[in-house]
Amino acid sequence: MFTLDQVVPWGRSFDEYRRMFALTDADLQGRILGCADGPASFNAEATRRGATVVSFDPLYRFAADQIRDRINVACDSVLEQARQHQEQFVWDFIPSVEALGQIRMAAMNAFLADYPRGSRDGRYVDAELPALPFADRAFDLALCSHFLFLYSEQLGETFHEAAIAELCRVAGEVRIFPLQALDWARSPYVESAVERLRRAGLEVSIERVPYEFVRGANEMMRVLSPARSA
Numbered sequence: 001m002f003t004l005d006q007v008v009p010w011g012r013s014f015d016e017y018r019r020m021f022a023l024t025d026a027d028l029q030g031r032i033l034g035c036a037d038g039p040a041s042f043n044a045e046a047t048r049r050g051a052t053v054v055s056f057d058p059l060y061r062f063a064a065d066q067i068r069d070r071i072n073v074a075c076d077s078v079l080e081q082a083r084q085h086q087e088q089f090v091w092d093f094i095p096s097v098e099a100l101g102q103i104r105m106a107a108m109n110a111f112l113a114d115y116p117r118g119s120r121d122g123r124y125v126d127a128e129l130p131a132l133p134f135a136d137r138a139f140d141l142a143l144c145s146h147f148l149f150l151y152s153e154q155l156g157e158t159f160h161e162a163a164i165a166e167l168c169r170v171a172g173e174v175r176i177f178p179l180q181a182l183d184w185a186r187s188p189y190v191e192s193a194v195e196r197l198r199r200a201g202l203e204v205s206i207e208r209v210p211y212e213f214v215r216g217a218n219e220m221m222r223v224l225s226p227a228r229s230a
């Protein structure tokens, strides 16, 4: 069972999503699925800009106050981890640990402000991989930030196979960032996923993106289903 104390809620901003996934204005015109979006402000900010975004995460079975309390508990320990491993990060767009705290808290507060209305509007859906309550090709683009590949050791390869297949079922294109696991090394499942998806007739590429916060984590996986790539 998914419980709140298993999660370290930590959310990124629209600008970070834009760079992690090399999003173009044309991408933002389509129907977008935010996977494992947690307390990221991508949905809130993209919706404000006129985009059509649905986010799903098992976190969304909890109320805003419960999520806020959990964020407040997690924040200090996440920043302390970053402070202890400063050499693992590229401090340019985010210049310091203090700025990291401010940027992430601003993103999470934007999420919290939008969450009640977004939930009522069906933009925040309580659902979890590997089985989603969406129709085939309900979305043009699925974005998965800091979930698949990151938790390689915890989730395992079978989960990754099923989860990526499910994302390809509900969206014509899937982008996943980063390709690194929590130990900072590239996930052992990346190459096997590329091979398996290509064998299944999907078009897969690993692409450099204009975002690098964890040192070396600057590539995303893009998977196009046949109808879209034809």
Ligand SMILES: C[S@@+](CC[C@H](N)C(=O)[O-])C[C@H]1O[C@@H](n2cnc3c(N)ncnc32)[C@H](O)[C@@H]1O
Pocket: 007, 008, 009, 010, 011, 012, 013, 035, 036, 037, 038, 039, 040, 056, 057, 058, 059, 127, 128, 129, 130, 144, 145, 146, 147
């Ligand atoms: C590190 S956070 C990433 C949040 C956001 N995508 C970002 O990059 O800012 C990972 C998220 O995965 C969610 N999660 C955990 N198990 C999941 C599952 N089986 N399916 C979808 N999301 C899950 C957690 O609730 C959490 O919000």
